[in-house]
Amino acid sequence: MADQDPLPIDASKFQRAADSPSPDDVPTPGLCGNQPNGGPYVPSKPETAATSTRAVIDMDRRWKNGTRLQVVFLTGDDAWGQAIRQAVRRIAVQWSDYANITFDFDQPAAHITVNLVPGSIPQLGWSVNWGSYNCFMGTDCLNMRKQFPSLxxxxxxxxxxxxNDPNLMDAEFSRVILHEFGHALGLIHEHQRPDRPIDWTPDVFSYYGAPPNNWSQQMVQEQIINAVQGGTLMGGAFDINSIMMYQYPQGLAAYKDGTPFVSPNNVILTPLDKVVVAMAYPVEGAPASNEQTLVPGEAARPGKIDVAGRVGRYKFQPQTEGVYTIATTGMPALVALLGKRDDPAGRMLAAEGANAKLTFRPKNVGQDYFVQVRHARPTKGTGDFQIAVTQVS
Structure with a gap:
């Protein structure tokens, strides 16, 4: 997609990584709740309907790179179930444009088993209703099935x-399927990352404790408030537009500096969603380009992705304070900016497009910054591009 990532000029408040977790934070189950009554979308609340529009992955729950994940539908043989199955086959595979993972459907054996109908699953303590969406995290999908093969x-x-509303149906299919298959790849909730720059208010308990969610305080703790711990996490800057972020209205949380926190109803993958899974599941054997030095203000430098999965690597050093842009032209590209070489560390930004432009204010002048350029479909695409760094103010 050619949409530009709406990056803030000064991203410093999105880039504060906690040195250590709060003692009040406890590990969360390896399971996405995604709201038992339909997730961020509530049919009785029109304001939660989808509107047009970054990610953290638990590296300890990754599948082996290059795995062909076999997906089996356990239920849903009627017409509506077949429509859902077709949507899953069409939408889930979007992840394979960026991650070196393949989804195979309707195989005899399965890594991931999918239920499409309401019912009770007492072995897991689940009461599954219309609008129930959840998934175990990464390899936990298979670990659970070893204990409960038919669940x-x-x-x-x-x-x-x-x-009754085809546009809303398409948006919900996209939002939910991408989100849950993101969990199946090992992605955690964006709002539960340890370095999130937000604090929750007590209103979050009453908001989700009321209909239609009716969550207990424990459920709110586990699915919203508690930060994920225990795994080796990799991700970019905090991203309210990530497919892994719930939708939150104003009043439930605020940024550390007091700015109100609001997140939209996200239905598509963002550039950082894509870059994070491309880094977690890189194309095997794709050679990396030699790192080149860019100088702000100099003419654009030519680049080439001649093998699918190849990464163009650059570094530059801003010498004066101000606002800079990294721009590419030519092939549709994913452009990532990192504060450390090959290490997102909560400080990676990204942009996307045939004319991708990433605007930012460096926190430290005289320090090296690192740029990675991928084709917009890293596992499949090749092409030529031009790249330049410019100080704009």
């Missing part, structure tokens, strides 16, 4: 009344 590792129980 689902993912629930995609879309309510049939979505068919």
């Amino acid at each position: 689902p590792s993912m629930n995609l129980v879309f309510p049939p009344n979505l068919q």
